[in-house]
Amino acid sequence: MGRHVEIPGLTLGAEDFEAARRNVAPHVYHTPLLTSRSLSEASGFDVRLKAEIFQRGGSYKVRGPLNVIAHLSEEERARGIICSSAGNHAQGVAIAAKLYGIEATVLMAENATRSKIAATEGYGAKVILHGSIWDEANEKALELVESHGYTYVHPFDDPRLIAGQGTLGLEVLDDWPDAEVVVIPIGGGGLISGNAMSLKSRKPDIRVFGVESSGAPAMKRSVESGELVILERVDTIIDGLRVKRVGANTASVVSRFVEEVVTLPDEQIFEALLWLMTRAKLVVEGAAAAPVGALLHRLVDAQPGSKVVCVLSGGNLDVEQLRGLRWN
């Protein structure tokens, strides 16, 4: 993979991210950048962990929707927002809506677990169960956009949302201006798109790496082929990484602003998850462990001693999944 892929598309600059920050920062935690001597020793880098696990709702997902809402007119806000998700995006949308005092509707498939429904309702959103898979729930959401005038909040490809997610990177550079490399998990690509651009808008020579599960390399293949690849099947049990297709915007941004997308199998990601629990005493979800796995398996091409940030994107570990893991 390299810079030979030229996909024109979305570019956001320093002023976009500063504006996003004014919209987002009053409502979120500036999460800590933790040092990890163990991980530094194990990887050979000087590693810090952006602990977004401590964010409201347990992941970065509240940042983007806050910026989307900030861009809505009074009339649009009065009609409310909608999304389809049974994961962190649902909670991010619900929390952001509550913070702005507007209504949120969340579509989930009928097999959504009771705990995820309760968590989203707990933040004040209205949950509607529809269909047997996400696509059906999402179709219903789009119908409701038509009939009720809700604003649809895309989980990763809306430029306003991407700008909001990118506020994380500004905090990283505030706390560690010397950071040289940032490693970020990729699902649909919203997090890495926002942050590759926000980081480079402030520090052009910083290097950004993305990490996917090798069972769902939709971004890697899209960037390599220069067009949006839709995977026929995905083979990962990790929620935040399980996507068949990334976004047109996010693929374009990653092609132009990310040094390399690396992949590793679920097994190595879960190994990193357990490593973080036993060594760093932090609870992370699968996607958040992927950058640490990439360091432990020497997939990030950087000089020994480099100042590296791993983004721990969320801590909403599915505890039933944890129970099934092999512990060494």
Added chain:
Amino acid sequence: MGRHVEIPGLTLGAEDFEAARRNVAPHVYHTPLLTSRSLSEASGFDVRLKAEIFQRGGSYKVRGPLNVIAHLSEEERARGIICSSAGNHAQGVAIAAKLYGIEATVLMAENATRSKIAATEGYGAKVILHGSIWDEANEKALELVESHGYTYVHPFDDPRLIAGQGTLGLEVLDDWPDAEVVVIPIGGGGLISGNAMSLKSRKPDIRVFGVESSGAPAMKRSVESGELVILERVDTIIDGLRVKRVGANTASVVSRFVEEVVTLPDEQIFEALLWLMTRAKLVVEGAAAAPVGALLHRLVDAQPGSKVVCVLSGGNLDVEQLRGLRWN
């Protein structure tokens, strides 16, 4: 329970703890005092968590041995130190010895798990397996003290060790001078003894609560009866809380410097452990979850809104134990 119990005994003052701090601080992390909005909301207090889970070796246990070694003569140091433990004390002794560049020997029963032996050896200690239970391993350790001139490091009742553990409390007051209540788990009583005295040496009106498993209330019964009670049986699976008898010194200190010892069953402690994992995203061991369980179950007698510190004493969770828990 109350102040009617008058057990004369060990008292350490401000100068003892300042001296201990000079010995200990250069070698340990000043661990963070984390705010927890979730726990504050759930408990009705203003709660902060002393995150000793991030300490060297994963628990507070390195503090005491560092102070013990600092008090040894050059000749004693040359002969080395010894202890008997398959838990955090073993690692604390091993790390402290390594930091001072002296030799440590650790006795464990022959059924000690490979991982605990490896962890202790990993810190540079020599591990000797002897006997089928701790008492037999400990007898062997005392024999080696006689034959080799090692200094025996008691797990909780040595005044030098107690002073070292008490350095944790000084950090708490540095970070939060307004703290009003501190809640601390009790096994043998070393941690709470050191910190009840160090906290009150600096801030006499601070209130200290201890927490035991109701399956092993050796401290509560000793303090209530005014004499050292040896339990006939203990009924807890939580390592750091599973003791048949506390120390003569620690019981004396708790009688005089601790407001109240409360107890709760293992089930409620593990519930608190899972609460910390899912809500606070922190990995703690059973003993460390006990103070949080005490808050969640309203066992700590303080005014709503009080400024309360829970000491998360260690994060060395036995992952096999975790696997067996019920997740809600």
